[in-house]
Amino acid sequence: MASTSENKVRGPKKITKYEMKRPLTTEEIMELLENSDNEDLQEAEAIDIALLPPDVDNDTDVDDIADDDLVVEENNIRLLGKGILAQTAKIQIINKLGKRGLDKYTKSKESTLENMEESTSDSGPKEKRVKKDKGKNITKKTLAKKKEREWENIQLEEENADQAHLKIKNKMQHFPAIIEELIxxxxxxxxxxxxxxxxxxxxxxxxxxxxxxxxxxxxxxxxxxxxxxxxxxxxxxxxxxxxxxxxxxxxxxxxxxxxxxxxxxxxxxxxxxxxxxxxxxxxxxxDETDRCRKVRPLLDHMSSKFETYAQPLPSVWSLYEAMDPYYENHHMKQFIKGKPIRFGYKFWCLNRPDGYCIRFKIYEGREDRDPSMTLGSSVTKKLVLNFVPENSEIFLDNYFNSLPLLEEMKTNKINITGTIRIDRIEKAPLRDLKKEPRGSVHGLKEKNSNISLFRWHDNSQVTLATNRTDDLVCKVTTCSRYSGIHKRKIDVLQPSLIKEYNNGMGGVDLFDQFRGRYRxxxxxxxxxxxxxxxxxxxxxxxxxxxxxxxxxxxxxxxxxxxxxxxxxxTSLIPRPRGVVPRRTGNVQQDVRFDRIDHWPMKNSTQRRCARCHKCVTHKCSKCNVGLHIECIVPCHLQ
Structure with missing residues (x-):
């Protein structure tokens, strides 16, 4: 709880927007109070800022300021700490009628940008950084660059039985020269x-x-x-x-x-x-700046060999992120929620349909990339461009796919098909199919770039994006699914591209399976x-x-x-010669204690004394066991 006096809320600027989307943070509320001339606020005897419960995704276990410093005074408003200043809050005023709460201050992305512009002086910077809801820093310049897209519905047609699907062949028609020689x-x-x-x-x-x-x-x-x-x-x-x-x-x-x-x-x-x-x-x-310098020659060697023996390159590819387990502390270690291997090093793998890994790249951490591209899309460009042949089909999942990537790959004559995240479809008016029957399909096509989006209702909603322009894009087929109502399997509609995607993504699953089977x-x-x-x-x-x-x-x-x-x-090493076994126990008792001809004798090699078990170079001439000279008599007496 933080308090401030009446004379600290007056200022030249008015609070104009209350009915917005996102709650204000403590820091934003303080800035508004310092510059507000609202009548309710001016007549209040005191103003309380009540912190709202934190978001479940935020780490708030550590206090970033002592309890004695929580009172907001003139000199320590900014000493509350980043955790408290970033936390959402609401305002309560105390006047003659008692304590009552004001409506929660909220604002949207647009109003945030407008307020930032209004509070910027003429001499200040022209471009002000703001925070989106997900915490990613963007600029007004970046927001202005977003492309306006025009979408139209796709008229879906049922696929004819004689229409051929994409043939995924696990065998190459021509072997590399070195493979031919081995054959x-x-x-x-x-x-x-x-x-x-x-x-x-x-x-x-x-x-x-x-x-x-x-x-x-x-x-x-x-x-x-x-x-x-x-x-x-x-x-x-x-x-x-x-x-x-x-x-x-x-x-x-x-x-x-x-x-x-x-x-x-x-x-x-x-x-x-x-x-x-x-x-x-x-x-x-x-190179000291190389994060993988300890294994860089190995990585380069394997990358070269993988590409060499994959020739000629296939026409169907799949892209995926593979993990190798590692549980110690290191800056390159990654965590992927929901994966079979959650902690470890991440590898981007470009695979053939049979599972052969043609190209791979280890994720070394943050690096410079095109700001208009996501990390996955940037990785796709590096692995694909100037390597994959034209008119190839590449299948990838929603981590890599984005609309800008589809546009750029189309200019390079490379077809991309993959699932896509909802926040990357750029507000395309895809219909919500949650309440519609299983097998419902809705498709959109972008007029200028010919990018197609599909949403299909299976167990859950699946959103697919592609830059293909062939006839298969607007076709639907059927698949078999179990119906709880009919208590049997029934045929439901399915976009033909979904079937193509399932067939094309098999390569990455096979590579993960084969690599981890005997790790x-x-x-x-x-x-x-x-x-x-x-x-x-x-x-x-x-x-x-x-x-x-x-x-x-x-x-x-x-x-x-x-x-x-x-x-x-090959070249087995000889088995090591074992220690000469003790023979004391094998000497017959009547021979050992007969007191006849038991003489000390020099031995060519060391052995253990049968009585004290220390190293000795003498032995008994009759018993043939190692014995010190001083141990001969006690050893032969009962």
Missing amino acids: QRDARPLDFFKLFWPIEFIEYICSESEKYAKYKYGDNSFSVTPQEIYKIIAILLLSGYNTLPNTRLYWETKVDVQNAAISSSISRDNFLRIFRNLHFSDNNST ITIRSRKWYWPIVRFCINASITNAWLLFRLIQPRITQLAFLREIVIPLLT
Whole structure:
């Protein structure tokens, strides 16, 4: 509760608008009171500003000012803190008749802009920043740039049975040259794996890892070979389908967790040493402004390989945001509500219908972009322009789609179809179908740009936007849905573009499914490890999809095992020689205690003393067990 005296509410300016939309904040009310000559306010003995309950989406758990400073005096009106000043409030006046409340001060976006203009002096700035309801900063100049669109209804027609839909083919008609070569020599899964992890890049990783060990830990003796790096990758892949709660358990000797393939291929300490020093860039020559400088060579390498082996490029694409889990603190970590993986690094992925990831880009944080475009639309432009062939079909979800994007892509002869958010249709007069029967459809077409909007009532309302101009845009078909009234499935109307969208977006779902099915489970404390894990899993997924062009029936697990087993079984290390077993218990009691010819004898190797268990170089000549000279007599006495 805050109070102010009568002489602080007089001013030259009148409050002219009370019947608006949005409640005023505490700061805005104070500014109006200081400049108001309202009669009720002038005759009041005191004025109270009552803070309204905060919005549930706002964080108000922290007090930003002490209780003693809540009284509004002349010198501390602006000391209330940002939290209280931004909170909505209402006014109560105290006069001779007692305390009574005034109508809540509210105002709309338009009046906000007008009031801002009126309060700006001639010498002040011409462009005043205001806040929209959602808290995004805009300017009057930006608002004035909004395009006026003219919409007309689309006359929907039922689709003929002989009309062909867009054919989504999972197989390419022509293979890349390198794939043709592998087919001719009957290549195995390991050959497709090495398409993305060639020996040249593995040697580069070895070099950078050795530099890192010397730079970070001063370990000049550390060295690693390409064969060992391949074994490290194989163990990481194996952890995806043979998971243990602790990495060290793979080298356990107990039969319940022991993995003979891993323990016989590389020692535990050597694996941990290489894994700790695994590095992908030179710390002394990287760009300090690059947020992904630790893994930039890996990202560039994988992006190049993904694009190379996707040639020739398809005509149907899908765009999606993929997540790789990460739960520590980092400025690049994202949170996406409602996703299976809510916390982690975000990747923009451009996929083929069969799930092959052709292009990807990690989200590194805020960067400069076109102010007329949303973040998703800006990402779409970067991934698509100057790469996707003309007349291609791209399907995307409502995070990426917007009307300005559709217009720009149309000028580049690229067709975009996708769901769109309601706040991005720019007040297009689409009919509300919530109370209409299931299967109801309403379509609009923009006269100048030929952008089409559709709203379809299924389980909920679905809004679709496209810049396609073919005959399929105005067609409707039928789909089967269960009816609670009829207690059976019935046919309901569905726009043909909805069916096209469902078919076209299958690629991103398949890529997410394949990549997460056998995700690497060995973890690291390094912040960039999830990025490395994404690159390994994505490369294995793409290699498997390429191999399926040769053997369509091979499963992902079988393909993965065909990579892991050869990498682990090449050049197996010899099993370490165990400690010479104690033989005290095996010596017959009558021989041990017969007191005949038990002489100390020099041994060529060290062993444990059968009595005190310390290291010893002597043994009993008759019992053949290690014994100190001083232990020989006590050991042979009962």
